[in-house]
Amino acid sequence: MTAPPVPFALEAQGLTRTFGAGTGAVYALDGVDLGFPRGTFTAVMGPSGSGKSTFLSCAAGIDRPSGGRVLVAGTDVTDWDEDRRSRLRRERIGFVFQDFQLMPYLTAEQNVGLPPRLAGRRPDRARVRGLLDLVGLADRAHHLPGRLSGGQRQRVAIARALVTDPAVVLADEPTGALDSATARDVLALLRACVDELGQTVVMVTHDPVAAAYADAVVFLADGRVAGRIEAPTADAVAARAAHLDDRAAHLDERAVRR
Numbered sequence: 001m002t003a004p005p006v007p008f009a010l011e012a013q014g015l016t017r018t019f020g021a022g023t024g025a026v027y028a029l030d031g032v033d034l035g036f037p038r039g040t041f042t043a044v045m046g047p048s049g050s051g052k053s054t055f056l057s058c059a060a061g062i063d064r065p066s067g068g069r070v071l072v073a074g075t076d077v078t079d080w081d082e083d084r085r086s087r088l089r090r091e092r093i094g095f096v097f098q099d100f101q102l103m104p105y106l107t108a109e110q111n112v113g114l115p116p117r118l119a120g121r122r123p124d125r126a127r128v129r130g131l132l133d134l135v136g137l138a139d140r141a142h143h144l145p146g147r148l149s150g151g152q153r154q155r156v157a158i159a160r161a162l163v164t165d166p167a168v169v170l171a172d173e174p175t176g177a178l179d180s181a182t183a184r185d186v187l188a189l190l191r192a193c194v195d196e197l198g199q200t201v202v203m204v205t206h207d208p209v210a211a212a213y214a215d216a217v218v219f220l221a222d223g224r225v226a227g228r229i230e231a232p233t234a235d236a237v238a239a240r241a242a243h244l245d246d247r248a249a250h251l252d253e254r255a256v257r258r
């Protein structure tokens, strides 16, 4: 007997996003099929302009795809109106950004409690405290972000991303602003969110070392899925990324010559 497939926390089916029209149209996403099984950590890589940010925006319901479907925890959210999509973003999706995006005038604890507050609920204090403990900041609960290091701020942001127990955590270059030792700690924390909490993490990164923390790496090129590496090593990821960068540069050169 074969095991039943692991359900997807996030799925893109034939996802397309075009900007502009006619001969000047840009296919930022051009028929992307990707499924992110629940309880897995996936890195998304690709040359500049390959569609990574557009993919995250469409997956999160920030941007509307031009075609195809987005499913969050099995529910098709593609045609939801702005109200429902904004609720989806608040309650079912956790975000981690390169520049942390914490509220500077709120303490660490208040920042973590913000998503439920924005949803009109009183944050569960024990849960907020538990998450601060999980990310190693139990003793910094009353500190403002300005009194925390970059790595500590990103830990607060990760706790905030987890507070609603989202279907998926979307991380956009979460270590881009951190030194390499701090970055490793943050990546280990994202890994622990998957291994110990059963969370699903999708992380856009340019860094092969960061990508090697994931279970799999998906490569985009020209808005399409251009490859995948399971159980990635930094060397394997760097080699594939370099190949895609070379190809993108070659195509750009040809476009300029034409």
Ligand SMILES: Nc1ncnc2c1ncn2[C@@H]1O[C@H](COP(=O)(O)OP(=O)(O)OP(=O)(O)O)[C@@H](O)[C@H]1O
Pocket (backbone or CB within 6 Å): 019, 020, 026, 027, 028, 046, 047, 048, 049, 050, 051, 052, 053, 054, 055
């Ligand atoms: N609002 C927009 N209007 C027009 N074109 C856009 C817009 N947003 C993105 N694009 C184009 O879509 C393509 C994909 O862009 P996207 O930002 O998703 O790439 P990326 O892989 O995230 O790049 P980077 O690694 O540089 O952040 C690019 O050609 C970009 O110029």
